[in-house]
Amino acid sequence: VEKMDKVYVVPNPFVIRSGFTGTGDVKNKIGFYGLPARCTIRVFSYAGQLVQTIEHDDPIYTTAWLQVTRNGQEIASGIYLYVVTTPNGEKTSGKFVIVK
Numbered sequence: 363v364e365k366m367d368k369v370y371v372v373p374n375p376f377v378i379r380s381g382f383t384g385t386g387d388v389k390n391k392i393g394f395y396g397l398p399a400r401c402t403i404r405v406f407s408y409a410g411q412l413v414q415t416i417e418h419d420d421p422i423y424t425t426a427w428l429q430v431t432r433n434g435q436e437i438a439s440g441i442y443l444y445v446v447t448t449p450n451g452e453k454t455s456g457k458f459v460i461v462k
Contacts, residue, residue, distance in 0.1 A: 368454075
């Protein structure tokens with residue numbers, strides 16, 4: 363998208379037992395959709411700790427995240443917040459839920 367409008371996460375909530383988790387290389391992916399071509403996605407725990415930073419630099423409006431922290435650990439069940447910022451200062455945020 364040219365202008366950041368509505369960024370959203372799919373699936374939300376992510377429920378491991380739902381069958382939506384996929385297999386092989388698509389297992390446990392969460393998709394961020396509605397992204398501009400260049401942006402930074404920061405994922406935070408509900409307590410405000412930075413969990414992961416994802417650099418998106420692709421004309422495709424989506425990027426996937428494998429639910430792994432910046433320390434290489436799998437994330438736990440809970441509520442997570444995300445903040446998406448563009449190089450020119452646009453910003454949006456939202457939340458998603460993980461149930462394992």
